[in-house]
Amino acid sequence: MISDVIVEDKERAFLFCNEAIVRGALESDVKVVAFYPGSPVSEILDTFFQISEKFGIKMEIATNEKVALEIVAGASMGGQRSLTAMKSVGLNVASDTFFSLGYTGINKGCVLVFADDPFCHSSQSEEDGRFFAENSYIPMLEPTDPVEAKAMVKKAFDLSEEYHTLILIRTTTRINHQSTIVPLEPLNRSDFKPQSFRSFNKKYSTVGVRARELKLEMLKRREKIRDEFENSEFNNVIEGTSKIGIITSGVSYNYVLEVKNKLKINPPILKLGTTYPLPEKLVQNFIKELKAVIIIEELSPYLERNVKTFAKDVNPELKIYGKQSDHFSEAFEYNVPIVYNALRDIFQIERGKDYNAILKNANQLKSILPTRIPVFCPGCPHRATFWAFQNAIGGKSSNIAFINDIGCYSMLLLNKEIYSKLHPDDLLLAMGATLGTGSGISLASEEKVISIIGDSTFFHAGLPGIVNICNNDENILVIILDNSVTAMTGQQPNPGTGYGPGNAPKNKIKIEEVLNGIGFNNIFINDCFDAKNAITSFKKAISQSGPTVIISRGPCALWNDRNKRKRGEKIQPYFVDQQICRKCHTCMRDFYCPAISMEDKETEYVDENGKEWRGFSSHISSELCDGCGVCSILCPYTNHEARSERDVIRILNKPREVRHDL
Ligand code: SF4
Numbered sequence: 001m002i003s004d005v006i007v008e009d010k011e012r013a014f015l016f017c018n019e020a021i022v023r024g025a026l027e028s029d030v031k032v033v034a035f036y037p038g039s040p041v042s043e044i045l046d047t048f049f050q051i052s053e054k055f056g057i058k059m060e061i062a063t064n065e066k067v068a069l070e071i072v073a074g075a076s077m078g079g080q081r082s083l084t085a086m087k088s089v090g091l092n093v094a095s096d097t098f099f100s101l102g103y104t105g106i107n108k109g110c111v112l113v114f115a116d117d118p119f120c121h122s123s124q125s126e127e128d129g130r131f132f133a134e135n136s137y138i139p140m141l142e143p144t145d146p147v148e149a150k151a152m153v154k155k156a157f158d159l160s161e162e163y164h165t166l167i168l169i170r171t172t173t174r175i176n177h178q179s180t181i182v183p184l185e186p187l188n189r190s191d192f193k194p195q196s197f198r199s200f201n202k203k204y205s206t207v208g209v210r211a212r213e214l215k216l217e218m219l220k221r222r223e224k225i226r227d228e229f230e231n232s233e234f235n236n237v238i239e240g241t242s243k244i245g246i247i248t249s250g251v252s253y254n255y256v257l258e259v260k261n262k263l264k265i266n267p268p269i270l271k272l273g274t275t276y277p278l279p280e281k282l283v284q285n286f287i288k289e290l291k292a293v294i295i296i297e298e299l300s301p302y303l304e305r306n307v308k309t310f311a312k313d314v315n316p317e318l319k320i321y322g323k324q325s326d327h328f329s330e331a332f333e334y335n336v337p338i339v340y341n342a343l344r345d346i347f348q349i350e351r352g353k354d355y356n357a358i359l360k361n362a363n364q365l366k367s368i369l370p371t372r373i374p375v376f377c378p379g380c381p382h383r384a385t386f387w388a389f390q391n392a393i394g395g396k397s398s399n400i401a402f403i404n405d406i407g408c409y410s411m412l413l414l415n416k417e418i419y420s421k422l423h424p425d426d427l428l429l430a431m432g433a434t435l436g437t438g439s440g441i442s443l444a445s446e447e448k449v450i451s452i453i454g455d456s457t458f459f460h461a462g463l464p465g466i467v468n469i470c471n472n473d474e475n476i477l478v479i480i481l482d483n484s485v486t487a488m489t490g491q492q493p494n495p496g497t498g499y500g501p502g503n504a505p506k507n508k509i510k511i512e513e514v515l516n517g518i519g520f521n522n523i524f525i526n527d528c529f530d531a532k533n534a535i536t537s538f539k540k541a542i543s544q545s546g547p548t549v550i551i552s553r554g555p556c557a558l559w560n561d562r563n564k565r566k567r568g569e570k571i572q573p574y575f576v577d578q579q580i581c582r583k584c585h586t587c588m589r590d591f592y593c594p595a596i597s598m599e600d601k602e603t604e605y606v607d608e609n610g611k612e613w614r615g616f617s618s619h620i621s622s623e624l625c626d627g628c629g630v631c632s633i634l635c636p637y638t639n640h641e642a643r644s645e646r647d648v649i650r651i652l653n654k655p656r657e658v659r660h661d662l
Pocket residue numbers: 576580581582583584585586587588617618634635636637648649
């Protein structure tokens with residue numbers, strides 16, 4: 001809760017880790033923040049979005065992570081403490097600037113929180129971002145829980161100013177989404193005072209000879225920070241009686257503590273919170289008297305390889321258990337059973353829980369459950385767009401290369417049974433990659449290339465690709481799904497939304513004006529809920545040759561509902577007139593809106609021609625329906641243009657309040 005993040009008269013609060021990170025930044029008197037949303041760190045943005053005005057923090061929702069990092073680096077160079085947060089693949093986007101910042105350093109405290117996503121819960125790849133720290137010579141801290149996350153943010157600001165370097169805080173999804181009671185310290189906010197970039201008299205250039213000087217300075221800085229990390233409060237040794245020790249960090253440390261108690265073992269444990277540069281003396285001291293060490297870390301063997309570089313010199317007989325001994329996997333997340341099984345094996349313990357049997361049982365139970373795939377919400381504009389598009393191509397897509405991108409619309413991949421004819425799984429790489437890969441396919445093959453991209457992704461990473469398509473006169477149709485907001489990560493505004501933090505008005509960038517400016521001649525704009533006209537528009541767009549764009553516009557259902565609630569408006573649901581429904585199930589079969597289901601009682605209807613219709617009618621849940629009206633357009637027995645009592649699907653004269661959890 002926001003009130004817990006900003007509370008001033010309590011000594012502790014129950015905080016979500018992302019909120020604890022915000023609290024740490026507030027207590028550090030942060031002055032400038034910038035973000036592009038991304039799970040699992042979106043709530044850092046969302047929390048600042050609500051409080052930045054109150055605390056005089058300058059905040060921008062940047063067009064992408066690279067711009068966000070440049071904003072906070074520039075702010076730091078200009079004399080203000082600053083922070084950004086991004087997901088691991090966002091750091092890929094920011095990496096060009098990121099590596100240069102390792103060289104130039106910064107001025108006032110500057111912190112970058114980045115989150116890896118083992119198991120790809122909300123990312124396209126399972127990256128280990130710790131190598132970014134090593135490659136860029138930028139120091140990195142890794143918390144194990146919200147308490148430590150807050151403390152590390154505060155320390156990171158101090159270290160950043162002391163050593164004039166950006167500091168990384170690396171989390172993983174399971175760390176970001178933990179909650180616990182966090183001790184609070186005073187907010188100590190000061191008024192925002194503009195500084196003078198000139199007066200600092202610092203140079204941040206990486207040109208030629210200067211870059212070579214900076215590289216040497218960077219190496220010296222690394223060793224100084226390594227010395228500091230040898231005594232860091234974030235590295236703990238828990239004494240033990242066993243000759244087999246454990247080195248761990250991040251969320252794995254929590255699993256180790258739990259398993260240690262379950263197995264009743266007492267190994268010495270080195271928990272590392274400063275994982276770049278590694279405090280080598282501390283690690284060497286820890287391993288020198290051991291017979292064996294177990295290294296427990298998710299993803300790549302980052303610590304394991306580092307320890308191996310000096311283990312032979314320190315303790316030639318030391319046995320090292322980890323990924324390279326096949327006790328742990330480089331793939332996916334760990335959990336208590338994984339760590340339990342590995343430690344039970346290494347410590348040769350016969351007794352204890354049989355997690356394998358438990359998992360086997362769980363998997364058996366899982367296999368009898370129906371698969372529930374994520375689906376578009378009731379009233380989602382993307383469902384309407386794909387329905388119109390599928391109708392426009394008449395289901396024939398064998399001569400189409402359909403290129404997807406990152407956004408809610410990626411769910412089309414999971415809905416392939418529903419939209420099977422679209423081949424939506426042709427290709428999906430990364431933010432904005434639909435355009436460049438579309439260009440490549442259009443050069444290489446004879447299919448009509450259709451690249452699909454959302455509005456937020458268009459601004460984030462689509463602009464270079466769209467310029468390339470126009471500049472090279474490529475025969476590509478680009479469908480821009482404009483739902484006016486960055487929907488997938490929680491409805492954060494983007495450059496096309498028109499407002500920013502604190503709901504302050506912002507210049508609204510119109511996609512069609514951008515495209516006009518670039519030089520596109522074929523631009524179509526659809527109201528995606530006007531589904532029949534959208535079909536005509538798609539047909540026209542598909543028949544064009546050369547660079548063509550169709551903007552399929554309609555607000556995200558959840559965002560629209562939130563706005564309705566703010567304006568005091570209600571949702572106007574639809575209903576199926578059970579008496580005259582012909583039970584053809586076009587609405588369910590072709591559109592798959594979750595608000596439509598089948599009645600459980602058979603009814604019959606005799607139409608004006610004497611034809612009898614018997615069966616189970618469709619039913620619209622007035623609680624779920626969002627009132628988009630598309631089912632009433634595609635129902636063959638509803639004349640949505642005339643709207644009469646003879647229509648099967650009609651507007652229910654009982655508007656409902658927008659639910660408060662939206
Ligand atoms: S509501 Fe319309 S489309 Fe749905 S089953 Fe009834 S007649 Fe068919």
